[in-house]
Amino acid sequence: MAFAEALMSSKKRIRRYNEPAGGWGALKALGAHLVEQEIPIKGATTLMRMNQPEGFDCPGCAWPDPKHTSSFEYCENGGKAVAWEATEKRCTPEFFAAHTVSELESWTDYDLEMVGRLRPSPAAFASVDLWAA
Numbered sequence: 001m002a003f004a005e006a007l008m009s010s011k012k013r014i015r016r017y018n019e020p021a022g023g024w025g026a027l028k029a030l031g032a033h034l035v036e037q038e039i040p041i042k043g044a045t046t047l048m049r050m051n052q053p054e055g056f057d058c059p060g061c062a063w064p065d066p067k068h069t070s071s072f073e074y075c076e077n078g079g080k081a082v083a084w085e086a087t088e089k090r091c092t093p094e095f096f097a098a099h100t101v102s103e104l105e106s107w108t109d110y111d112l113e114m115v116g117r118l119r120p121s122p123a124a125f126a127s128v129d130l131w132a133a
Helices: 003-010 024-036 040-047 078-088 093-098 100-107 109-113
Strands: 122-127 130-132
Touching: 024 040, 024 078, 078 093
Parallel strands: none
Antiparallel strands: 122 130
């Protein structure tokens, strides 16, 4: 079997989806994400400024700037990107003292993201397999 045929046979099937891509379900999921990032009020306030004339553009896409905006002028993924950037969670030097570079290389991107923002930025020292602030 040729490579292309093998690739095509391993792909998942596309199925019909008749539900909205956004709406209340997406808003509820985004609200849960704001709580998970420990910023339910700050995050909601920040999202009200995203893709607004006097606000800021979504960091995850090129959402068009319409003449008339709504309060929810963003998608669920854009809202999550802002929540990750605005999180109250902090990844401190104590975290890096407890984990080696080798260990952290085995973590998923999601697990690393959930630790929080880097404060201060660490430097890796490969010779000792440790990080230092």
